[in-house]
Amino acid sequence: MSSIWFLNGVKKGIKTERYPYAEPVSAPQWPSRLSGHDGGNCPVDAITPDGWVMEKCIFCRRCLPDYKPTGDQRIFTIKKTEDTFRRSFHVFPIDSGACGACNMEFLSIFSPQYDANRLGIFMVNTPRYADALIVMGVMTPGMKEALDRAYEAMPEPKLVIAMGACAVTGGIMGENPLDREKYNVEIAGCPPSPYTLIAALNAAMKDKRKADYFESKRQEVH
Numbered sequence: 001m002s003s004i005w006f007l008n009g010v011k012k013g014i015k016t017e018r019y020p021y022a023e024p025v026s027a028p029q030w031p032s033r034l035s036g037h038d039g040g041n042c043p044v045d046a047i048t049p050d051g052w053v054m055e056k057c058i059f060c061r062r063c064l065p066d067y068k069p070t071g072d073q074r075i076f077t078i079k080k081t082e083d084t085f086r087r088s089f090h091v092f093p094i095d096s097g098a099c100g101a102c103n104m105e106f107l108s109i110f111s112p113q114y115d116a117n118r119l120g121i122f123m124v125n126t127p128r129y130a131d132a133l134i135v136m137g138v139m140t141p142g143m144k145e146a147l148d149r150a151y152e153a154m155p156e157p158k159l160v161i162a163m164g165a166c167a168v169t170g171g172i173m174g175e176n177p178l179d180r181e182k183y184n185v186e187i188a189g190c191p192p193s194p195y196t197l198i199a200a201l202n203a204a205m206k207d208k209r210k211a212d213y214f215e216s217k218r219q220e221v222h
């Protein structure tokens with residue numbers, strides 16, 4: 001029987017996306033970078049006199065039509081990284097108080113559609129093998145010690161990645177985000193899309209050769 005499923009798979013061919021070598025096949029409009037002006041009525045104060053604050057946005061759409069999604073999935077900031085992560089990047093996820101949606105999106109980047117392994121991004125089951133801790137959710141008191149111990153267990157050099165509005169700014173709760181001084185990469189979204197995650201983790205790997213290659217491939221596609 002297994003050979004039938006194998007042959008079916010072969011007939012269907014490769015379905016894995018080439019992003020970020022090519023444009024995303026099914027990029028969602030929400031969440032993506034918002035563009036607009038004026039407006040208001042934002043429940044989390046993500047619209048300020050200086051414009052849209054991606055880290056605070058929970059993508060509730062209440063600001064439509066003043067602000068509209070652009071489809072641009074690159075809503076993240078790399079504050080610090082290390083050369084040593086250029087070839088492979090091992091991440092350990094930890095849920096400090098998430099609703100479950102960030103967790104699902106994170107796991108999906110290892111599915112056949114996105115296959116983060118092809119970019120050298122791997123999930124590990126212990127912080128002892130991790131290059132980066134990827135934290136989802138607000139900082140609940142009960143998880144503080146677990147987070148500290150996971151961080152202590154990681155080898156140097158190491159990064160902390162705050163994933164999603166809750167971890168970065170408190171999100172819909174509006175309080176108890178991670179300590180901004182302690183993380184090195186912040187990924188906006190509620191939850192971030194798999195494309196945003198892949199782009200952010202790939203950027204955190206700091207592989208200039210790969211970045212140049214992506215750019216040349218992108219130009220070929222257009």
Ligand code: SF4
Binds near residue numbers: 047052056058061067
């Ligand atoms: S989508 Fe919602 S949270 Fe984001 S800026 Fe608009 S109103 Fe604020």
Ligand code: SF4
Binds near residue numbers: 101
């Ligand atoms: S950022 Fe949004 S999706 Fe992620 S844990 Fe918070 S509420 Fe859930």
